[in-house]
Amino acid sequence: MKLVNTSVKRPVGVIMIVLAIIALGVVSVRNLTIDLFPKIELPVAVVATNYGDAAPQEVENLISKPIESSVSSVEGIETVQSQSQAGSSLVMMMFNNGVDLDQAMIDVRESIDQVKGMLPEEAGDPSVLRFSPDQMPVMWVGLTGDDAATLTQVAEDQIVPFFERQGGVASVTVEGAKEREIQLILNQAELKQYGVSAQTIVQSLNNSNQSASAGVVKKGNKDLQLRVTGEFESVDAIKQTIVQTPSGATIHIDDIAQVKDTYKEESTKTLVNSEPAIVLSIMKKTDANTVEVAENINQGMTEIEGEIPSDVNLKTIIDTSEFVKMSINSVVQNIIIGGIISIFILLLFLKSIRATIVIGLSIPIAIISTFALMYFTGETLNVLTLGGLALGIGMMVDSSIVILENIYSYRKNGYSLVESATKGASELAPAVIASTTTTLVVFLPIVYVEGIASDLFTPLALAVSFSLIASLVVAVTLVPMLSSKLLSKAMEEDGRRYWFDRLLGRVNNGYRSVLKWVLGHRKTTVGGTILAIIASLALTPMIGAEFIPSSDQGQMEISVEAPPGSTLDYTNQIVGQINDELKEYESVIETSYVSVGGGGFGMMGSSSNQATFTMQLIPSTERSKTTKDIVQEINSDIEHIPGADITVSAVSSGMSTGDPIQIQLNGPEHQVLRELAGTIVDRISEVDGVYNPTSAAEQGVPQMTIAVNEEKAAMHGLTQQQIISQIQLQFTGQVATKYREAGHEMNVTMMFPENERSTISDLQNMKITSQNGASIPLESVAAFKQVEGPVVLLRENQQPQMNVTSDVVDRDLASVVTDIEAELEAMNLPEGYSYEIGGQAQDMAESFTDLSIALIFSIFLVYAVMAVQFENFLFPFIIMFSLPATVVGVMTGLFITDLPLSIPAFIGIIMLAGIVVNNSIVLVDYINILRRKGMDRYEAILSAGPSRLRPILMTTLTTILAMIPLALALGEGAEMQQPLAVTIIFGLGISSIFTLLLIPVVYTLLDDLTGKITRRKRKAK
Structure with missing residues (x-):
């Protein structure tokens, strides 16, 4: 090949290009964005709206339904979901x-603008947001002290503006803050005495709280702006x-x-390490x-x-970057360990430090080049991209080993260094290019896979x-060039035989003997392979399936x-x-953050009956127990x-998809769905593996x-709306106007004394003014x-x-989904009602x-590449027989590692x-x-098999052993790559054995079959 000849004859140019790539890679890695996972762009938009203390039914009818109808016409929408709860509505649009x-998003905002006028006056303006997993906070910082107002x-005045000026910060949200409010506690007796209504008070406050421009007047040669304050x-x-x-x-x-x-009545409380705090x-x-x-x-x-007062303490509660750094460090550590193992294997086989350096150089150069390419393609440095490098580190040297x-x-046959480098590299360069290309083309269909997997x-x-x-x-290029310059001594035999050479000699002789046997017992060999594949497929029910492995990041939630x-x-x-019970665990809990009354979703209203603990444990190296x-x-x-449902769970690595x-139960009536949900909870509770099945229908909110009575109200000259507004004023209050002080704006709220709006009798005895x-x-x-x-x-x-949800344990x-579907099929749902399985089960x-589908296309592309390379349809077909044997290794590996x-x-x-076809190609x-x-x-065959055994062993061992750190899930966040590494290790290992024996x-x-067909054609002619 010309490329090989050029690299051997012009080594200086090759070295300069390599140095330039290294310099570019070093610059690129410094500028790569570091994150835990790749950016996931979910085609989801969210419309969030608050509506005072309205009940879920009113929220649904007055807020959710109009918004749903409005956005449903937006082009590209696949599903519209709404969630209506007390005081808030959340409408989610999933796009194709x-x-x-x-x-x-522009179309959604235009639709919302058209429907705003139909929403109740008391409702807040709908917020249209793009939903993304990246919207989770990077850090939580606690502010503790004696005075909540301070x-x-x-x-609000110092820390939030300061943090929002820091590089990369989008926004800072304050939770647990005291909200200042001017309260007008109305005296019913005085109101009645003077005959003043709430509307009169609101009108008076607004009339007295106005500023406006009133034109200009001349003063000399100047115009003075008139402003009435x-x-x-x-x-x-x-x-x-x-x-x-009156x-x-x-x-x-x-x-x-x-x-x-004063301050607005608290709807939430936040505690940091059991102390009141602002978060x-x-x-x-x-x-x-x-x-x-x-x-x-x-x-x-x-x-x-x-700069802040001495009695105010600022402390980091949770810093998600710590887990990111630990995960990245563990993957980098696995790359280094894998690289060292690969170098050791090379040294063992090559018996030469110089020869090992020649091949080993391909690892750092490939990694550095990859960083440069990642930078220019906009990829981030995360657990998965680094995991890809860790997985590929053993494969990086495969081509160099073969060459x-x-x-x-x-060289052993007497050629000079330059001739050996040129002829040796040129002869096998096409096979090496074909084997690398087959590995590359399998990834092409993955690019077209949709959803989170892609x-x-x-x-x-x-x-x-x-x-x-x-x-x-x-x-x-580089390997032939360095071989022609550095390996004169490395390639000279000194007559000594190392222990490893003797071991390889025995393996070679043993392989040659086995190869002779399988060539003499071809039917037995093929039949044994088929039986092994069938037996491994029988393990499938015992292996089972899940969506994505969760990582232990030392966080838990109550x-x-x-x-x-x-x-x-x-x-x-x-x-x-x-908190009293948690005192026993102070030695392992680093920080504890509690939100009491939080809604759980940043855009939803608060729920006074809910609380969430978020706890960060000390690093895993400092404790003897796992998070689980x-x-x-x-x-x-x-x-x-007693008195509450309490659930303790470990927080996954941020990859949770529900x-x-x-x-998901669907039907025309909420009440029927509630009854069906209760029945389903009872039935699936008996399924093995189902843990804590729950339904939103299990408990209801007490309502009055x-x-x-419109006829009785009309007799007193009252409408239903007038009665509702008076009830809302007495029990909720009403914002009359705004008051500004030192740059802060606060509500001026009318309300009645608490002792007049607390009990049912207060409601029944309430006076309505006609x-x-x-x-x-x-x-x-x-x-x-x-x-x-x-x-x-x-x-x-x-x-x-109506949704019924459940966790899965043990x-x-x-398997759990299969049993649940059997239970649901046995139920006779009423006409018009149906169910779907969603959550992680659906995503899986x-x-x-x-x-x-991607796997099928990948196999086809592998065959196509080999057909082009060999210019023959038969040889690729022979090589493809190494693929079925991979099933044996994959299933066995997953079964053994559980x-x-x-x-x-x-x-x-x-x-x-x-990957597995590479050895067959060679x-x-x-x-x-x-x-x-x-x-x-x-x-x-008897010559090629033992001759290629050494490079096949080298490439297979470097690939397999370099992945062992990942397969052992060493370090933080390594659980994601563990199944991938185990699959490749066992699949490639078992497949290599079949390649050496089955492919010949x-x-x-097939050669015999081709010969028969060719002879028949000749006879026919």
């Missing part, structure tokens, strides 16, 4: 893959606001209300580097600590491909759900009991606490329904009934929905289907389709070379 999400002021400048000004009574008298606000400068959650920009943002915040904390071995053969593993495929392309270029309707104080009491062990111990200690099992000023009891125009209302109302594609996901099924089939394992199978190609030189077929047998069988 390939939709331009930027344009879709903490709030320090957070009338905004409240102090709380006293609010108190002195004049209110006109009789014409004037009174002040403080005559009919107590004006309090700041820090979000990074989409293209920002997680590690860099965290470092900027940590440096900023050191800087600002000297060097052939150069060595020519988002996660396309970067891995690119990393492996880049490294293999770089190593191929090194093999056909979810607390008190009975619906529970007060914040009641939930906080349960949190206190849990600690989770089980804590669960056993706190499960006896509950493992999610049964108020049915207004148009003529008369007061009547509410119970005279309304009926009261206490019922159980739904906690959340779900809809999908404008139809009611069993694989696929869809990903497996897509990857199966790992279920997962997305990473499936990716490993696809990679194997390109073997068949060399058999053909020997036959073209005039050697008999039988002798050619298949070669002879």
